[in-house]
Amino acid sequence: MTDNPTNTAEEIDGPRRDFLLISTSALGAAGVAVAAWPFIHSINPAADVLALASTEVDLSAIEEGQSVTVMWRGKPVFIRHRSAAEIAEAESVDTSDLKDPESDADRVQKAQWLVTVGVCTHLGCIPSGQSVGDNRGEFGGWYCPCHGSHYDTSGRIRKGPAPFNLPVPPYAFTEDTMIVIG
């Protein structure tokens, strides 16, 4: 400062201080962001939860016309052994009439076995129709008691507020009557 008395301390220190402040703040913000990730990620599904993410089901005991509900990732999965009439009805629908157009063939691997996630795509209730005598709605599939969504024998939305068909979970036949979901 003594070398050039016309420069004030402000003029000399200003840019230096700005640089220090901005670089310190930037590094600090980056550090906090990086440190935040372990915290955020810690409440994602843990390794043991992910390890339980697949379910094996033996289909041999399910008679034609019968449905079973199995648990997969904490959610119900509907497995229906469809009758020839139900299959025929599902296949006969003109997909262009559907809210969420999908052909029945795209939704099954073997026509007699329909596997869908049993959660209404409207707001997450469990549709009725798994047991004999349940209300199966106007299309013989499932009926959601919460807001009146009707699903057909392919699990497709036909009437009511739900926007999508009941989703088909990933599954594979390991044997003729054995599937692994997930």
Place this chain on the structure above:
Amino acid sequence: MSAPSNKKFENRLVQWIDDRLPIFSYADANVIAYPTPKNLNYWWNYGSLAGIILVIMLVTGIFLAMNYQPHADVAFASVERIVRDVNYGWLLRYLHMNGASMFFIVVYIHMFRGLYYGSYKAPREILWMVGVTIYLAMMATAFMGYVLPWGQMSFWGATVITNLFSAFPLVGDYIVTWIWGGFSVDVPTINRFFVWHYLLPFILIGLVIVHLWALHVHKSNNPLGIDIKSPQDMMPFHPFYTIKDLYGLGLFMIFFMYFVFFAPNFFGEPDNYIPANPMVTPPHIVPEWYFLPFYAILRAVPDKLGGVLLMFAGVFVLYVLPWLDTSKVRSATFRPIFKQMYWIFFLDCIFLGYIGFNSPDEQLLGMKMLYWGRIATAYYFFHFLVLLPLIGKLETPKPLPSSIYEEVAKKCRAKED
């Protein structure tokens, strides 16, 4: 915490908010322009460090609680699950576990700083007493946190510490049963300890606010221990002490992270990785390192109730410290006798910790640890109850500098020469 300044802000939105809710002038008065003595050394870093560790403990604790299950049957397994299966759970747990030790390291340094520079003296007695209360709340929180993993040390630590209350005549056993919620440390105990362990840190935050409130009335003490007399003695907290605190934080985090990443179980006991077994007590049971000096005091007394009372007295004596030390001079720099006694007291505390760590029947220089423990315990109280009142009366302090400003200027000139 001082009255809000009448600061005007250039940004009109900031000014608009500040006119209605003066958070900006409040922040300005307490952390930006906040006047701080010019001569604080690095021993003054530990207050802000303690605050930062409290935040780290809260955040890690909240996220741990999202995966922890406070039930005797599954608590141990849920902690192991956190470490093995939960994403970054090992990091959260080790930050929290080692954070507790770091918290005590920092707070002990902070307390010994106060003892050395006489920060507990008028007009900062209440500031000091709130600090002692924070320390007590910390100890309770740490103890209950240590119980939660439900290992052998957790269980037997909980059993022994809660049994301390059985020493009280007549009501002792009822108190212990009441604390347990049963006839041993069991399902109800771990559940309520979890609740307290979660609640106490928020009470701790309240106490810290009161601590800072009291601090900001008379401002920080300083290494010279003399009063702030003019604005020249002070400088704004920001940027001078924000930078100094950040620098110290950086160094401290290196120390902290060394343990988290390279020696996460350094402060722990291997026995705590054995699930709690109410039928078998581990052969060598010791408390966490930060309780060891008090543990030594407890064992020094041959009488159950006497030991418990003396141990509590070891902490409670700190509440009356401002009145035990009769010297008007704060800083040990100007108290030649006190300064020596301070360091002997410091070593006595370390020695008590060493005794607490070892079995009382072990030999040290031809004498049982138990007897060493009695000597060290006696000295601990001798320092507070006899030495401090006497030294204040008998010692001739060195002449005090007239002002912080002059002393700082003198040092600067010496550096320039």
